[in-house]
Amino acid sequence: MVATREPSDNYSRIYEVVRRIPVGWVATYGQVAAVAGLPGHARQVGYALHALPDGSDVPWQRVINARGEISPRATPGWEGVQRQVLEGEGVTFDARGRVDLVRCLWDPDG
DNA sequence: GCAATGACGCTCT
DNA sequence: CAGAGCGCCATTG
Helix, strand or coil: CCCCCCHHHHHHHHHHHHHCCCCCCEEEHHHHHHHHCCCCCHHHHHHHHHCCCCCCCCCHHHEECCCCCCCCCCCCCHHHHHHHHHHHHCCCECCCCCECHHHHECCCCC
8 A cells, every 4th residue: 555655754764774773783775775665766765864863763874885885974084983883883894994794784684 | 847966886997 | 996987766956
């Protein structure tokens, strides 16, 4: 049943998926989009997370791009903070400052 | 309703 | 592996 779901509802769907990301794991925008039911809408995922208010219960910090890099936000140096936060959760990084997707990539099926 | 923007993804070089 | 260009689609002005 479908249902005329408003555009904002799509955002909620993305938030739900991000909330399902366990600590110590990370997911890519494309993955979140696919799990949320919006394959190919990776951009909208980033757009939705951008609209997230500060203090939300959505760990949007665990969402990164397909390359395992932290997308540069409007706040300069934020990616440095983000990296430390993820490290505190148990996420491993490589010498290039990228997340080890082979080790910490979240598996939506599991 | 049209044009521009955007926390991206993929492919080629 | 790294960098640049093109494409995708929804939201905003």
